[in-house]
Amino acid sequence: xxxxxKVTLPLLEGSSRQIAxxxxxxxxxxxxxxxxxxxDALLSAGCMxxxxxxxxxxxxRGWLTEWLGIEGGGAGALALVAAREACLDGGALxxxxxxxxxYPPAAAALGIDLEATIVVRPQNHKDELWALDQVLRCRGVAxxxxxxxxxxDRTFRRLQLAAEEGGVLGLLIRPDHLRGxxxxxxxxxxxxxxxxxxxxxxxxxxxxxxxxxxxxxxxRRLRVEVTRCRSGPTGGAAEVEFDEVTGALRxxxxxxxxxxxxxxxxxADSTAHRRSTTA
Amino acid sequence: MLHARDVRRGECVAVCSTAALxxxxxxxxxxxxxxxxxxxxxxxxxxxxxGRKRGPMEESGLxxxxxxxxxxxxxxxxxxxxxxVGHAGKxxxxxxxxxxxxxxxxxxxxxxxxxKAAQPGEAAASCSSGASCxxxxxxxxxxxxxxxxxxxxxxxxxxxxxxxxxxxxxxxxLDITGLGPLFGGEEALAWxxxxxxxxxxxxxxxxVADTVGAAWxxxxxxxxxxSGKAADALRPPPAGSSxxxxxxxxxxxxxxxxxxxxxxAFAVSAPRIIPPGQHREAIGSLAVEALRLPAxxxxxxxxxxxxxxxxxxxxxxxxxxxxxxxxxKCVLIERLDQAFxxxxxxxxxxxxxxxxxxxxxxxxxxASLTGVQTILAELFDxxxxxxxxxxxxxxxxVCRLDCEGGEVRKIExxxxxxxxxxxxxxxxxxxxxxxxxxxxxxxRVGVEVEIAAPLTVRQQTLFAxxxxxxxxxxxxxxxxxxxxxxxxxxxxxxxxxDAQPERAFCETSLIGHWEEKRKAESERxxxxxxxxxxxxxxxxxxxxxxxxxxxxxPIAIQVVALADGPPASFRIGRRCFRVHRWWGPERIExxxxxxxxxxxxxxxxxxxxxxxxxxxxxxxxRKWFLHGxxx
Numbered sequence: 001x002x003x004x005x006k007v008t009l010p011l012l013e014g015s016s017r018q019i020a021x022x023x024x025x026x027x028x029x030x031x032x033x034x035x036x037x038x039x040d041a042l043l044s045a046g047c048m049x050x051x052x053x054x055x056x057x058x059x060x061r062g063w064l065t066e067w068l069g070i071e072g073g074g075a076g077a078l079a080l081v082a083a084r085e086a087c088l089d090g091g092a093l094x095x096x097x098x099x100x101x102x103y104p105p106a107a108a109a110l111g112i113d114l115e116a117t118i119v120v121r122p123q124n125h126k127d128e129l130w131a132l133d134q135v136l137r138c139r140g141v142a143x144x145x146x147x148x149x150x151x152x153d154r155t156f157r158r159l160q161l162a163a164e165e166g167g168v169l170g171l172l173i174r175p176d177h178l179r180g181x182x183x184x185x186x187x188x189x190x191x192x193x194x195x196x197x198x199x200x201x202x203x204x205x206x207x208x209x210x211x212x213x214x215x216x217x218x219x220r221r222l223r224v225e226v227t228r229c230r231s232g233p234t235g236g237a238a239e240v241e242f243d244e245v246t247g248a249l250r251x252x253x254x255x256x257x258x259x260x261x262x263x264x265x266x267x268a269d270s271t272a273h274r275r276s277t278t279a
Numbered sequence: 280m281l282h283a284r285d286v287r288r289g290e291c292v293a294v295c296s297t298a299a300l301x302x303x304x305x306x307x308x309x310x311x312x313x314x315x316x317x318x319x320x321x322x323x324x325x326x327x328x329x330g331r332k333r334g335p336m337e338e339s340g341l342x343x344x345x346x347x348x349x350x351x352x353x354x355x356x357x358x359x360x361x362x363x364v365g366h367a368g369k370x371x372x373x374x375x376x377x378x379x380x381x382x383x384x385x386x387x388x389x390x391x392x393x394x395k396a397a398q399p400g401e402a403a404a405s406c407s408s409g410a411s412c413x414x415x416x417x418x419x420x421x422x423x424x425x426x427x428x429x430x431x432x433x434x435x436x437x438x439x440x441x442x443x444x445x446x447x448x449x450x451x452x453l454d455i456t457g458l459g460p461l462f463g464g465e466e467a468l469a470w471x472x473x474x475x476x477x478x479x480x481x482x483x484x485x486x487v488a489d490t491v492g493a494a495w496x497x498x499x500x501x502x503x504x505x506s507g508k509a510a511d512a513l514r515p516p517p518a519g520s521s522x523x524x525x526x527x528x529x530x531x532x533x534x535x536x537x538x539x540x541x542x543x544a545f546a547v548s549a550p551r552i553i554p555p556g557q558h559r560e561a562i563g564s565l566a567v568e569a570l571r572l573p574a575x576x577x578x579x580x581x582x583x584x585x586x587x588x589x590x591x592x593x594x595x596x597x598x599x600x601x602x603x604x605x606x607x608k609c610v611l612i613e614r615l616d617q618a619f620x621x622x623x624x625x626x627x628x629x630x631x632x633x634x635x636x637x638x639x640x641x642x643x644x645x646a647s648l649t650g651v652q653t654i655l656a657e658l659f660d661x662x663x664x665x666x667x668x669x670x671x672x673x674x675x676x677v678c679r680l681d682c683e684g685g686e687v688r689k690i691e692x693x694x695x696x697x698x699x700x701x702x703x704x705x706x707x708x709x710x711x712x713x714x715x716x717x718x719x720x721x722x723r724v725g726v727e728v729e730i731a732a733p734l735t736v737r738q739q740t741l742f743a744x745x746x747x748x749x750x751x752x753x754x755x756x757x758x759x760x761x762x763x764x765x766x767x768x769x770x771x772x773x774x775x776x777d778a779q780p781e782r783a784f785c786e787t788s789l790i791g792h793w794e795e796k797r798k799a800e801s802e803r804x805x806x807x808x809x810x811x812x813x814x815x816x817x818x819x820x821x822x823x824x825x826x827x828x829x830x831x832x833p834i835a836i837q838v839v840a841l842a843d844g845p846p847a848s849f850r851i852g853r854r855c856f857r858v859h860r861w862w863g864p865e866r867i868e869x870x871x872x873x874x875x876x877x878x879x880x881x882x883x884x885x886x887x888x889x890x891x892x893x894x895x896x897x898x899x900x901r902k903w904f905l906h907g908x909x910x
Contacts, residue, residue, distance in 0.1 A: 071908060072909055101830050102827075103825060106825040106829075107827065109824070118770075121768040122764055134756060135760075141753065193889025193890060193891075243822070245822075246822065
C-alpha cells in the first residue's frame with residue numbers, strides 16, 4: 001500500500017480574522033502578487049455596491065484593472081468614476097486618447113477635475129504603448145484612463161509591472177470580444193448595460209419636448225461582474241446606476257446604501273435635504 | 280485668386296494675379312462678380328491648347344477644369360509672395376519669391392483640402408464653366424507663419440533677417456553687409472539664394488542695393504528678365520574671383536537651366552545688383568508705387584502727373600511736406616529719404632536674438648548621432664551653468680544642426696517647468712534625436728534658449744518625503760511625453776462656452792507657458808481668497824446629456840425615422856441597431872457668425888442591447904449623423 005504523504009499545516013495563532021488575513025497574504029504571495037504596502041490606501045471603485053465585489057473592499061494604487069464591455073455600454077464611464085475617486089487626494093489623471101474622441105465636457109459632468117487632467121494623443125499604437133508605460137511609472141500620476149485593444153501578453157505584463165513600480169491605478173477600457181482571454185490585470189470587470197422598461201417603437205405622437213411626463217427617465221443601469229481577480233474570488237456581480245442629474249454612481253438598490261452622494265456645486269443647494277433612505 | 284470675408288459685402292477678392300487684373304478683376308470686388316468676369320472672358324487659343332495634365336495642384340482638391348500649365352502661368356504672374364530686401368553699406372539683398380510648383384502658400388493647400396472634405400464638390404462647382412482659375416480663402420496669418428518659417432530658414436545666408444514692415448508682409452529683408460566675400464561675391468550669394476529657393480519650389484526676385492527702400496523698389500518694380508533671356512543676361516562674375524566663385528557660377532548657371540527646363544512657362548529672374556552709391560540713379564526711373572506710399576498719396580501724385588521717383592525727387596521738399604500729409608506726417612518725404620539713404624531704415628529681426636546660446640563648429644562634418652549627442656551634452660552644460668548663475672532655467676530651447684548642403688535640422692525642446700539640469704535636457708533631446716534622419720554630416724551644432732524663466736526655489740528637507748517629488752515627477756513626465764509625441768499632443772482640456780458640441784472645449788498646451796500658468800494660478804488664488812481650488816467647477820450639462828466619446832467629424836449613418844421624428848433604427852457600417860428608447864430632440868442652432876451656421880436636432884438613443892449613442896439630424900440636408908457614444 002502506498003504511503004500517504006505527510007502534510008504539515010503551519011501553526012496559526014490568533015483570532016480567526018487574523019488567521020484569514022494571514023492565509024490571504026500567503027495566497028497572494030504564492031500567486032506572485034505585490035505585497036500590500038500599508039501606505040497604499042484603498043480606493044473606492046465608485047460606489048459601495050462595486051466595492052463589495054472586491055476582496056479588499058476597493059481598488060489599490062499600482063493595480064492594472066480592465067473594464068470590458070460593448071461599445072456605448074458604459075464601461076468607460078464606470079472606469080472614469082473610479083479614476084475620479086483615485087484623484088481625490090490631488091493626483092493627476094492622464095487620459096490616453098489615440099482615437100481623438102475623448103470629450104472633456106462629458107468627463108467634467110461626471111466629476112472629473114479638468115485642471116488636474118492631462119490628455120495624451122499618441123499617433124500610433126507603438127507610441128501609445130510607450131506613453132502608457134511612461135505614465136504608469138510616474139509617481140506624480142494618480143490614475144490613467146485608456147482604451148486598449150488587442151495587446152500581446154508580453155506588453156501587458158510590462159504594463160502591469162510599470163503600474164506596480166509607479167503606484168498608478170491603471171484603468172483600461174477594452175472591447176467585449178476579449179472576455180475570457182488571458183490577462184495580467186489585477187481585476188477585470190465585465191460591464192453589461194441593462195435595458196430598462198419594455199420596448200416601444202417611437203412614434204410621432206411623442207411630444208417634441210422632453211419635459212413631458214410620459215418621457216422615459218434617463219436612468220442608466222449597468223450590471224458589473226468581476227470576471228477576474230488575482231487576490232480573491234470571481235463571479236460576484238452587482239447592479240449599479242448613474243444618477244441622471246448629478247452623474248453620481250450608486251447601487252441599483254441604492255436605498256440600502258449610505259454612500260455619500262457626489263453633487264456638483266451648480267446643482268447643490270445649502271437648504272436641500274438628503275434623500276430619504278427608505279423607499 | 281484669394282478671397283476674404285467682408286462683414287458687409289461677403290466674400291471679396293483679397294489677392295489676385297495680374298492676369299485676373301487684366302480681365303477687370305479688382306481687389307475688394309465681390310467674389311461672385313469676379314468669377315462672372317472671368318467666366319465671361321473668352322480664353323486665349325494658347326490656353327485652350329494646354330493639355331490636361333494631372334499635377335500636384337489638382338491632387339490638392341482644386342477645380343479639375345484647369346490644367347497644370349495654365350495654373351503655373353497664373354502663379355508666375357501672381358503678386359509677389361516674398362521679397363528679400365537686402366542692402367547695406369551695408370548691403371542688403373532683396374528678392375521676391377513666387378511659389379512655382381506648390382500652391383500659393385501652404386495654408387492654401389490645406390484650406391483646399393479641408394474645403395474639399397467639408398463641402399465636396401464645391402471647389403469644382405465654382406469653376407463649372409471650365410475657366411482656368413484657382414480660388415482659395417486668403418489667410419494672412421498662415422501667410423505670415425510661412426514667411427516667418429522662410430525667414431528662419433534664410434538665416435543660413437545672413438544672421439539678420441527681417442520681415443517687411445507691413446501689416447501683411449510679403450517680403451524678406453536680409454542684411455548682407457560684409458557677407459559677399461564669404462560666398463564669392465554678392466552675385467554668387469544672390470544666385471545661391473535663388474538656387475536654394477528653387478529647390479523648395481519658389482521662384483524669387485533678388486535685388487541688392489544700399490538701402491532697404493531701393494532694394495524693395497527694384498525687387499518689386501525692376502524690369503523682369505524672362506526665362507529666354509535669363510541665361511543670356513547673366514553677368515560674368517567680377518574679375519579676380521576665386522575658384523569657389525567659379526564653381527558657384529557654374530552651379531548657378533546649371534540651376535537656372537534646370538529650372539527653365541522644368542518650368543517652361545515660368546520666369547527665372549536674374550538678381551538685380553546695384554553697385555554701391557548708385558541706387559539713386561537706379562531707382563529714379565521706377566514708378567512711384569515703388570516708394571511704398573499710401574493710396575491717397577499715390578492718387579495725388581498721379582493727378583499731378585508725377586509717375587516716377589526721379590520726378591518726385593525734383594519737386595521742392597517744402598511743398599511736399601505741406602501737400603502730402605497722411606495721418607499727421609509726410610510719408611512721401613520719409614520714404615524718399617529712406618530710399619536715397621538720407622534716413623537709415625533698420626531691419627527688425629524676425630525673432631529676438633536668443634539671450635543664452637552656445638555653438639560648436641566641427642572641422643570635419645560628422646554623421647554619427649552619438650557624437651552629436653556628446654557635443655549637445657557639452658553645450659547644454661555650458662548653457663545651464665550660465666542660466667543657473669542668474670537663477671533661471673530653460674523653458675523652451677532649440678538645438679540646431681547645420682548639415683552638409685545647407686540643410687538645417689532643428690530639435691525643439693519645450694518644458695513644463697523651467698530647469699537648469701543639463702541631463703534632463705539631454706534626455707529630451709536624445710529622444711528626438713533617435714527619430715531624426717540627418718541629410719548629411721553635421722558641421723555645426725548650436726543650442727539656443729528661446730524662453731528662460733526663473734527657477735522655482737525648493738527648500739531642502741532633512742527627511743525627504745515622497746510628496747515633494749510627485750509634482751516634479753509629473754513635470755518630468757510631461758516633458759518626456761511632449762518631447763517624443765509633440766507638444767501639440769499633450770495638453771490640458773479647458774471648457775468653453777459654446778453651444779456647438781465640438782467647440783465646447785479647447786486644448787491648452789502645457790509646454791513653454793510657465794509664466795502664463797503662474798499668473799493664472801495667482802489670479803485664481805486672488806479670486807478664491809486664498810482658498811484651495813476645489814475639484815468643483817461649473818458645467819453646463821448633466822452627466823447624461825453629453826457622450827463620453829465624440830467623433831470628429833461626425834459619421835454619416837443611415838437611419839429609419841419618421842418624418843421629422845426620432846430614429847427607429849440605424850445602421851453603422853454593417854451593424855444594425857434598433858432604438859429601444861430615445862430622448863430629444865435637442866436643437867442646436869449656432870455659429871451663423873462663423874460662416875455656415877450649424878443647425879442640428881440631437882437625439883440620445885438607447886438600443887435594444889443597452890448601448891447609448893448620440894445622433895443628430897442635419898436640419899438643412901435632413902441627413903443623419905452619429906456624433907458620439909456614451910461609453
